[in-house]
Amino acid sequence: MRRPALPRTDGGRLLLLLALATAVTVFTATVPLLRDWFDLRVYYGTVTTWVHDGGRVYDYRVPGTPYGFTYPPFAAVVMLPMALVGPRTAIAAALLLNLAALAVSLRVLTGPAWRRYGWYGVGLAACGLALFEPLRDTVSFGQVNLVLLALVLTDCALLSGGRAARWAGVGIGLAAAIKLTPALFIGLLLV
Template sequence: MTRSNLVRAGLLALAVLVALRHVVSDWRLGASRDLGVEGDIGIYIGAINHLRSGGALYDFPLDGGRYGFTYPPFSAIVLRPLTWLDPITTGRVWLTVCVLVAVAVVGLAVVSRSWPTSVAGRLVVVGLAIGAFLGSVQVQSDLITGQVNLVLALLIILDVGRFAPERFRGALVGLAAAIKLTPLVVWGWYAATRQWRALAMSVGVFAGCVLLAWVVMPGDSRRFWTDAIFETERVGDADLRFNNSVMGALTRIGVDGSAKTVLWLLLGGALVLLAFWNAQRSRRAGDHFASAVLLGCAAVVATPVAWPHHQIWLPLAGIVLILRERWMPRLAGAGIVVFAYVHVPLTRWWDAHDLGWFFNHVDFAMFVGVCVLGLAAGPAVRQDGSEEDGAEVSAARPPSTRSPSGRRSPSAR
């Protein structure tokens, strides 16, 4: 075996070990808590059982300082299977599903990239990216709370990322929004970019889910859409430490009252529009995965309350940037991924040195940077031709400069 083959084999073995280590350690981290009782999944189970016993979904009694059920009524229908097993078993099954979903999301991120080009290189990158993603504070927060964000992110990526059949584009976004409202930000992008067919499909699926829930749970549906939807305190206080939305940042620096609302609408709206513009740039380059990530980041900055488990889009943005062919995006992506990976020890360090006033805003600044600067739009592997509205998604992809042998021509160097 040649030296180069030995190096490839060694890198591949290292990547596999890194991936396996984080799959196992993250699962054990989540399993160290009784998720079906203590985590957010325990709230889902408790609220649905409360509903089945004749209570109101949004009156589920709270204890231990936990919040109540905050999602639309349709989500109680989707999540009802969580009550079929005992809570401990359910928590571990859900944890396993979420770990596998995280692995799938990273796999989709890598296969949508144009670099690296070799199969061995892609396998190495997949292993290391799985380790980086699962090792991030955002993903670990999602796992230890038993949240639904990874599953919803997969639905959005399959849809906006163009992995799902074209004729159903928009349907998975509508389904995700019926479970949790934050994916509704994608509707604004569909409208701004005139993707009318996808918008109509998404709105139709969402409306169907809402109607089904209204037929099954009329009282709870009326309560949610007329009252509970406006009770943002059910999600948490905006001034809490790791709320990295525009509202959270404004609250932490002392802005209050109507001024905070106005600034939230202006700054949040501007960031969302910039994210839309950058997502459209990526779409025209054929990089639909990057478009999905940008829309996820837009949802984080726009929502009043965005906890770490909502922020899984940040390490994904870092992975996308690392896999660009230019060194500046790679450097920026590496900074995001490393910061997300070492977030917990860094938090302990800056707390010990009383530097929280600065470092508590770094995550928010990264989200702002992604929305404003985009993800270095460039051609991706997956090219789907023309869209329904006539926009050529592959227009930004330069002609191939490879010879039939696979070597680049001198003009490409």
Template sequence: MTISPVRAASEGRLSTTRITRRPVLLLAAAAALFLAFCVWNWPPNALQYDLRVYVVAARAFLHGEDIYTAHHAFPDDMALGFTYPPFAALVFAPIALLGTGAGRVVMSLVSASCLLIIGLVTVRAIRPSWPWQRTAAVGLAVGMAGIALEPVRSSFDLGQINLILLALLLVDLLGHLPYRFRGVLVGVATGIKLTPGIFIIYLLVTRRFREAAVASAATVGTMVAGAVAMPDGSRQFWGHYIFDPSRPGATHFISNQAWRGVFARLAGGIDGIAPMWLLTVALTCTIGFLAARRAYESGYRLESIILAALTGVLVSPISWTGHWVWAVPICILLWFRVVEAAGHRRRVLAGLATLWMVTTAFGLPWHSPYLGDREYTHRGFDLFLGNSYAVCAVVSLLLAAYAFRRRVRR
């Protein structure tokens, strides 16, 4: 039987369509299963303490009440108040309208989706020449594997927004927005939680002045929106609460892996640590941003972003372990670089990658004495365990500063 050219061409197109659709369907199915797993593991009746704090503030806004004192109407387990700018309460208003159970499901789904996005954009940044099927498959796989890291699990456990902010920042800083909108998501993230504002400085340091201006304008826009919606709340936050680092919780608590937490544990409290802390913050910013700029100028954009992020979590007054979700792109990047490297460089990178993996997978700070001020009793190996996230960041910054001590050709 002869086959007409038209029929042959038609069958060829159908075959190509099937081949193209199959990986898409498989990847979509894998992503859907992962989302379902996250909802199953963090169900609607999960506590998610921090999400409760967000929802209480958002409900207070919807009812015309003070978002910063609304927690006083609840028992002692809601003792911590809302610590974010008023704009964040606007963002969480839809979650508050959904109700507790539905809000938890939405938060888990959004966080899980953002974890997959983090994996995708990270792999894309490391391997821009890969075909999209390979990038998608590897990106989804490493994104799913991120659930093995304690900062990610902690963000799900508490209903935190860390993964959402990380996804916004990576999408923007890695250039996945149209050129004229680059910087907008950095500004929105800063308007929600302030600490992403470190990346406005990063944009200035890397001479991306237009993006820095857009990010600054977007941040101001969130401040204006918050002031219009909650004028009294805005005055309270920008005039008082922003200067109270103790409001989020005890500085010395083991979960705080920022420099201020490290010094508070070593000194037995926060009294008298200000001079040493400020000096260390200045030194960290100098080393971190210098390394970030040289990495960027050498063509290592993802490395430069991560160096700025590590600088940010170290110098922030509070960086709970859940804030260290940057461990996901860090581990992905390091293991990719291990595969590329050879000789002494490969051994150093493998050691650093292993340090990050072990530290964040096991959540080493939680294996040291804590609660009841036992953080002040750390001696010997407990000093490493109790400050291990900060140790990983410092080692990474110093190695990067040495590697990028001068502008290198990629």
């Protein structure tokens, strides 16, 4: 089944939303550099050392610090594509991935509002929320928290809606395989 083409008015809204998302991405990439993409540098250094230098995942340390990779091994496997790109491209990809995860999370959390305001309203809200400090810190550290949130929320929405019961737990399972904290939501599956 084909999706209908966007009406002309939606094309203008889409361009405006893309311009706003670009401005928010540039702001987030340049203003809060106090964090200097620290967590992303840990992930990037780990996978590039592992792939290109034959190092071990848990031996890598960010130069000048005692900090290294602490996530489960599956997380390193998921982050392997970073070894194929440079650090600036990894940062850009992380920014876009976090913004997309924020949009997915908003879509799940704003069910009735989505129906009322549509993709445009939720997109504007995502751009606005991306400017708040907790989200900016997640982004400026280069953390995976928003992606994990999107996985857990999507799974919870599937469970609460009674849809796709055979897929129940996949999002929580993936999130827990990347970082152990979301494993707390396995209790939700048992309930």
